[in-house]
Amino acid sequence: MELRAFESVPAMLMFSVSTFVLFHFGLDRGSLAGDLAAGVLWVTLLLAAVLGMNRLFVAEHEQGGFDGFLMAPVDRTALFVAKALVLFCFLVAVELVALPAFAVLLLEPGPGQALPELLAVVVLADAGIAVVGTLIGALGVQTRARDLIVPLMALPLLVPVVIAASEASAPLFEAGGADPFPGRWLMVLALYDAVFALLAYAVFDFLLEE
């Protein structure tokens, strides 16, 4: 598993940083603040995550890991949990570098005092992306047009995550820090995570039967 991380994580990271640079020129701004910053950050992270979920099951598919797993005497949900954790860790690893890079490159006020809140948003959003991404990755890996199908399915499904995460982090990026932190967006993210985790838990078995 950790060997494969070297395939996805650097690619996701390079993608994120390149996208920040693209946004700098596309928006023609030296620095961003408030909701614009939040939007740029979350759209970039989401697109980087799509790269990761595209690759998530490729090795199993190509090297027959699914058959090996089905023969092993473990619950099938274990594969889902493991894969979702992997994707979650990928995302955290990417963000460990991408968030400071974002702060240095584009963010104007710097998220100094709001760091704990930002961390909560990041963790909840990553959990949602990981759950949905694992499900979509598993759906997409058996199709002929994986590279096309996975982003097409994942992006609309993850729109609520982008809405909630950027609404929640927009006040944190505000210059004065005047706006109160909207805790209900964290609730929305948590609810989204819970619903999709249950849903994925219920349907994932059907993606494995041979």
Add this chain to the structure above:
Amino acid sequence: MTFGRGLRALSIASAVLITGAFALVFFYAPNDADQGFIQKIFYVHVPLAIVALCGFVAGGVFAIRHLRSGDRADDLRSYVAIHISLVLAVGVLITGSIWARAAWGHWWVWDEPTLVSFLIVFLLYACYQPLRFSIEDPERQARYASVFAIVAGAFVPLNFMAVRMAESLTHPRVLSTTGGAMPGDMRLTFLVALVGMACLFVTLWKYELASKSASIQLRSLKRRLAGDAGLAPLARSAAPQEL
């Protein structure tokens, strides 16, 4: 398997209801005080939207039944429900755009949460057919499509909630589309239009089911007569091809 039962009665009922709804729209319901004649597109647009969303969710319910029982007919039901809902959804987006242009002066308004969430749902379901098409094994195609239909069906209400919350922070609900503020004659017209549209959906759904299952049965009869050699190979398709 017969899907054609009750089709005649249903067809007549939906023809009568749709005609009646249009008659009510043009001759009975009053013109809206603010928006005038253009508001009448509401009697097409809103029932279309409600029926399309219910169709999407129904597709998810049939998908659950398919996964539980393994009955391929349920996959066909789910596929046809989503297929017809997609067609209706195109109608919803077009009529909604026309209405928005007339009422607000813009073809598209991002402030209106219902519009945005419907667009997201539409984009999601637009992947349903490509997903089916890109899986060759028919059994796996049915299974994966069902998983997708369930996830997407659960996503519909969640998405509406998230989008509505995002917008209601800054924008109060100006236009309550199904609200109780509607006067009696408008509400009657709307209800007839809604029932008519639902009836039309069920009729179309049953027609499509009957046609699909008939061609599947025809093919299996031909195979029995001529053997596999006598049959032209099936073209790859997003639709279920076996029962």
